[in-house]
Amino acid sequence: MKKNTALKILNPVMGLLVINQAITGMLSESIPHEAFEILHEGGGPVLVAAVALHVFLNWNWIRATYLKKGQGQGQG
């Protein structure tokens, strides 16, 4: 799969995971404990893995923009 295709799928999924994490975190006292375990405690590590994959897939941009000395911004 091409990087851009993978990111087109990964990015919205990651957005939903972030929203899920924030909402279930804030509502932890109000939702059933089993739901919290599945959604928050289960979704948390999935979100961390998604962020790691997102950074990996964008590594060329990160390197060009932040890690190459004396060349200013990369190619966007």
Ligand code: HEM
């Ligand atoms: C927007 C991000 C997040 C918010 C607002 C948030 C909020 C919270 C809150 C309020 C609790 C306490 C719930 C309670 O004791 O009633 C909690 C517990 C927990 N969170 Fe998050 N959280 C976030 C991200 C994450 C992530 C990224 C992970 C995992 C990688 C995670 C894993 C857990 C776990 C395992 C617990 C249970 C801890 C325990 O049993 O003492 N959370 N979170």
